[in-house]
Amino acid sequence: MMHLIDELKVIPGVVGACIFDTRDGLKVTNLPVIFKPERLNVVGKHLAKLYSAGRMSFNDLVDITLNYDESVIITRELEKNTLIFAVCDPSFNHNLLSMSFNLLQEEFNSSGFAVAEPEPLGEVQSPVAEMNALEPPAEMKRSIGSDLKPLLDEMKADLAKILGPMAEFVFDEAVEEWSGNGADFTRIDLLVEQLEQEIGDEKKATEYKQLIAPTLKNF
Amino acid sequence: MATAKDFVARISHVDGVAGCLLIKNDGVLLGQTLKDPEVYSTLMLIGGGQANDIMNKIGFSYCRHLSFSRLNNRHFYVFPIDNYFLGVVQRSDCYVPDMLEAVYRLIGRVSTTRADASVLTNDFS
Numbered sequence: 001m002m003h004l005i006d007e008l009k010v011i012p013g014v015v016g017a018c019i020f021d022t023r024d025g026l027k028v029t030n031l032p033v034i035f036k037p038e039r040l041n042v043v044g045k046h047l048a049k050l051y052s053a054g055r056m057s058f059n060d061l062v063d064i065t066l067n068y069d070e071s072v073i074i075t076r077e078l079e080k081n082t083l084i085f086a087v088c089d090p091s092f093n094h095n096l097l098s099m100s101f102n103l104l105q106e107e108f109n110s111s112g113f114a115v116a117e118p119e120p121l122g123e124v125q126s127p128v129a130e131m132n133a134l135e136p137p138a139e140m141k142r143s144i145g146s147d148l149k150p151l152l153d154e155m156k157a158d159l160a161k162i163l164g165p166m167a168e169f170v171f172d173e174a175v176e177e178w179s180g181n182g183a184d185f186t187r188i189d190l191l192v193e194q195l196e197q198e199i200g201d202e203k204k205a206t207e208y209k210q211l212i213a214p215t216l217k218n219f
Numbered sequence: 220m221a222t223a224k225d226f227v228a229r230i231s232h233v234d235g236v237a238g239c240l241l242i243k244n245d246g247v248l249l250g251q252t253l254k255d256p257e258v259y260s261t262l263m264l265i266g267g268g269q270a271n272d273i274m275n276k277i278g279f280s281y282c283r284h285l286s287f288s289r290l291n292n293r294h295f296y297v298f299p300i301d302n303y304f305l306g307v308v309q310r311s312d313c314y315v316p317d318m319l320e321a322v323y324r325l326i327g328r329v330s331t332t333r334a335d336a337s338v339l340t341n342d343f344s
Contacts, residue, residue: 060290
C-alpha cells in the first residue's frame with residue numbers, strides 16, 4: 001500500500017499522505033516523523049467524522065479540503081471506512097493532486113486492497129491456526145444479511161431526521177458494535193436501546209422510536 | 220460595521236457565488252440566500268468544529284476555510300470568521316481563485332482577526 005502514497009509524494013507541494021481505516025486506524029503513512037502516528041490517528045478520526053457529515057449533506061461529495069495557514073489537508077474516501085489524506089504546502093496544485101487521487105483510487109480498488117486478501121496457499125499451518133480455521137471468521141459472525149439491510153437502511157434514514165448529518169456515523173458505529181454478537185432481528189431491540197443512548201435526549205429518543213415503529217412492525 | 224444581512228447580500232453578489240449563509244457558532248442563522256439553509260448550517264457547525272480540533276491537534280495556527288468538492292462542481296465553502304461561520308455555494312461555471320479572493324476581501328473588512336487572499340491561488344479551478 002505504501003507505493004500508492006509514495007507516488008503522491010513526488011507531486012510538488014505534497015508533504016506526504018496517509019491511508020486511514022476507521023476500524024483499524026492508521027494503515028500506512030509516508031509523512032515526516034514530526035507527524036506522530038497517534039496524532040495522525042486522531043486526525044484520521046476527525047476527518048472520518050467530517051467526511052461522514054459531508055456525505056450526509058452531499059451524496060456526490062468527492063474531496064474535502066481544509067486550508068490552514070501553514071498547510072492544506074485534502075481527504076477522500078477510497079472505500080467505505082477507508083480514507084486517504086494528504087498534507088500539502090499551501091502552494092500545491094489541487095487539480096494535479098485530485099487527478100492523482102483518482103488514479104490511486106482505481107489502483108486501490110483493482111489491486112485487491114479494497115477486499116480481504118486471501119491466505120497464501122501452500123503454507124503449513126500450526127495446530128492452533130488449524131483449529132482457528134474451523135471457527136467462522138469474525139467478519140462472518142458480524143455480517144449483515146441482505147434481508148436485514150433494507151431495515152437498517154430505513155432505521156438509519158430515520159435517525160438522520162433526528163440527528164442530522166452525524167446520524168450515519170453514529171448509526172454505523174452502533175451497528176458495528178451490535179452486530180459483534182450477531183446481526184439478528186431477534187436482537188434488534190438492543191440496537192434500538194443503543195441508539196437511544198447515542199441520541200442522549202429523551203424527547204428525541206421517543207421521537208425516533210415512533211419513527212421506526214412502523215418499519216419494525218412491518219418487517 | 221455592516222449588518223449580517225448587508226454582509227450576506229454583498230457576498231451573494233460576488234461573481235461565481237450561487238448562494239451563501241451566515242450563522243453564529245451556536246447555530247443561529249443570521250442571514251441566507253439559499254433554499255435549504257438547514258442542510259448547510261449543520262454541516263458548517265460540524266465542519267468548523269472538526270477543522271478546529273485538527274488544527275489544535277497538529278499545531279496549525281489558523282483555519283482559512285474548508286471546502287467540500289462535489290461532482291456537480293457546486294462546491295461548498297465554509298469560512299470561520301471570529302464567532303461566525305460563512306457558508307458559500309459556488310456556481311459550477313465560476314473561476315474559483317477570483318471568487319475566493321473577492322470573498323476574502325469582504326471577510327477582511329468585517330473580521331477582527333484576519334483574512335487575506337495571498338494563498339488562494341491554487342484552489343479548484
